[in-house]
Amino acid sequence: xxxPSILSLALVAASPLAGQQRFTGRIAxxxxxxxxxxxxxxxxxxxxxxxxxEGSAKGxxxxxxxxxxxxxxDQLDTAAASLRTGGISGDTIAIAAGEFAITAxxxxxxxxELARTGRPAADVTxxxxxxxxxxxxxxxxxxxxxxxxxxxxxxxxPADLLALPGRVETEVAHxxxxxxxxxxxxxxxxxxxxxxxxxxxxxxxxxxxxGPPPGKSGEPPPHPPHP
Amino acid sequence: xxxxxxxxxxxxxxxxxxxxxxxPLELRAEGEEALRLLAAVxxxxxxxxxVTWRVMAALERRRPRVRWPWLLVPALAMxxxxxxxxxxxxxxxPSAGSNVVTVRFVLVxxxxxxxxxxxxxxxWDPRATPLVRSGAGDLWxxxxxxxxxxxxxxxxxxxxxxxxxxxxxxxxxxxxxxxSVLTL
Numbered sequence: 001x002x003x004p005s006i007l008s009l010a011l012v013a014a015s016p017l018a019g020q021q022r023f024t025g026r027i028a029x030x031x032x033x034x035x036x037x038x039x040x041x042x043x044x045x046x047x048x049x050x051x052x053x054e055g056s057a058k059g060x061x062x063x064x065x066x067x068x069x070x071x072x073x074d075q076l077d078t079a080a081a082s083l084r085t086g087g088i089s090g091d092t093i094a095i096a097a098g099e100f101a102i103t104a105x106x107x108x109x110x111x112x113e114l115a116r117t118g119r120p121a122a123d124v125t126x127x128x129x130x131x132x133x134x135x136x137x138x139x140x141x142x143x144x145x146x147x148x149x150x151x152x153x154x155x156x157x158p159a160d161l162l163a164l165p166g167r168v169e170t171e172v173a174h175x176x177x178x179x180x181x182x183x184x185x186x187x188x189x190x191x192x193x194x195x196x197x198x199x200x201x202x203x204x205x206x207x208x209x210x211g212p213p214p215g216k217s218g219e220p221p222p223h224p225p226h227p
Numbered sequence: 228x229x230x231x232x233x234x235x236x237x238x239x240x241x242x243x244x245x246x247x248x249x250x251p252l253e254l255r256a257e258g259e260e261a262l263r264l265l266a267a268v269x270x271x272x273x274x275x276x277x278v279t280w281r282v283m284a285a286l287e288r289r290r291p292r293v294r295w296p297w298l299l300v301p302a303l304a305m306x307x308x309x310x311x312x313x314x315x316x317x318x319x320x321p322s323a324g325s326n327v328v329t330v331r332f333v334l335v336x337x338x339x340x341x342x343x344x345x346x347x348x349x350x351w352d353p354r355a356t357p358l359v360r361s362g363a364g365d366l367w368x369x370x371x372x373x374x375x376x377x378x379x380x381x382x383x384x385x386x387x388x389x390x391x392x393x394x395x396x397x398x399x400x401x402x403x404x405x406x407s408v409l410t411l
Contacts, residue, residue, distance in 0.1 A: 050347055051401065057351040058389055060402045068401035100377055104398045104408075129377040133410045136396030162410060165396065170235040 027052050030066050034073050043076040044092035047099055075099045082108035083124075086115020094121050097128035104132035110145040117152040126158040127151075133165045138178035147182045150189035327372040328411045332382075334358060334367045339384050342367040346380025346406075353383040379406040 031052045035045040051072050055065035079098025088094055098111045106128075114127050127148045134144035151161055164185065171181030236250055237258045250258050336342050342358040348371065349355040358367035379398070382390045391397050392407035400406040 050350070054347075054351040054400065055402060057345060057353055058400075058402060058404070064402060071401055097377065100398075103401075104396075129410050132377070132398070133396050133408055136398050136408050165410065166235075173235045 024056065024062055026062050027056060027065050027069075030069060034069055038073050038076060041077070041080070042090055042092070043073070043080055044096045047072050047076060047096050072099065075102045078102060078108045079111055082111035083115050086112040086124075087118075088115045088121045088124060091121045091125070094125045094128065097125045097132075101128045101132035101135070104135040104141075106131060106135060106141045106145065110141055113145055114149055114152065117149055119152045119155075123152060123158060123161075126161050130161045130164050134168060134178075134182060137165055137168060137172075139168060139182040140179050143179050143182040143186070147186045147189070150186050150193065154189055154193055327374055329370060329372050330409065330411070331368060331370045332358065332380075334382050334384075334390075335365050336367055336382075336384055336390075337365045339365075339367065341385060343383045343386075344369050344371075344380060345383050345389075346409075347378050348373050348380070353386065358382075373409075373411060375411045378409040378411070380409065381406055 031048055035048050038048060039045050048069055051069055052065060055068060060068075076095055076099045079102060080095045083089070083091070083094055083098055094115075101111060102108070110131070111128065114131065115124055117124065117127070119127070131141075131144040131148040134147065135141050139147075147164065148161065151164065167185060168178060168181040171184065172178055176184065234254055234257060236254055247255055247258055332344055334342055342360075343353050344356040344358060345351045345353045356369055356371065358369040360367055379400075380392075381404075382392070384390055389404060391405040395407040395409065397405040397407050
């Protein structure tokens, strides 16, 4: 995992993007500096590069882009440490997913909790993305983690995890708050884990047709390419 | 539920996740109408259309008419506000035999001259992915094949205004704005 990241960094160091005015030489210098240090710690550098490109594309002043880049690196460090505590080390894709989850409002302890579900790193990666997406939908981080953690412990495939935000949105459309929707789904998962059989959907205003969507054919692979 | 949005089950129908018989009886008429209207406005080759018609209908009702010059300023202000009437990207489904998911992005942007899409999937290049104007002229669409994963994006209106999708999850972009989130 580290080689492609370093390769990306090398490309930045050569400044082709700066040459194309994707970002200024000043930002390229900061990216190179932060990226080399991050790569040395086993962190992915793609999120740093992408954030620099994003800031430049949006016309953000270099000073502010630099600040944002440092935040990204800090979040990558937090994500890596939290995953390591949970038993997952050296997976840059999972670290990047953890960084996104932190951006969405999760904490390091939340990442650790998901990592401790005992699922493969690829599944935890999807779980982190979904938990972050749920948080971005307005589900409190603690509820997001409870739900995703419960689903991971049930051994749900990534496709089922990816369906969770849609299921929460459905419940919200029927009057539940995001927290209520997530809590209902968590209870449903807990019921299944307890051997009570599938209880249907979450408690709340939704009717029986608001349950999980039917499975899709040709679901995406469990471990997508690096974002 | 916001009046510009479909019932979630109808959205699932339009996204190809379910079929008409899967809908509750009380929603079947709405689902059939949505499919019929979208077939009328959507000429792109993707089989299952995205969510658009109710937004278009609402905009038709609310669009300001510029009859007098002094009405131009409030009309433009309203048009700018209506740019925020964006429909979430519609995941049409995985492409056969490949690790990509076809996603349709739809933006309603009255008065816009051009609209593009920038995000992690095109290295935030605001020129790389133009949306195509369709329908009555306020509707802009783009259909992309994206790798499964987590993407962030925003619409770029007239090359200068970065507009997140208000009906999609969003996160802080680190610059004081919001990025829409798409998790596939």
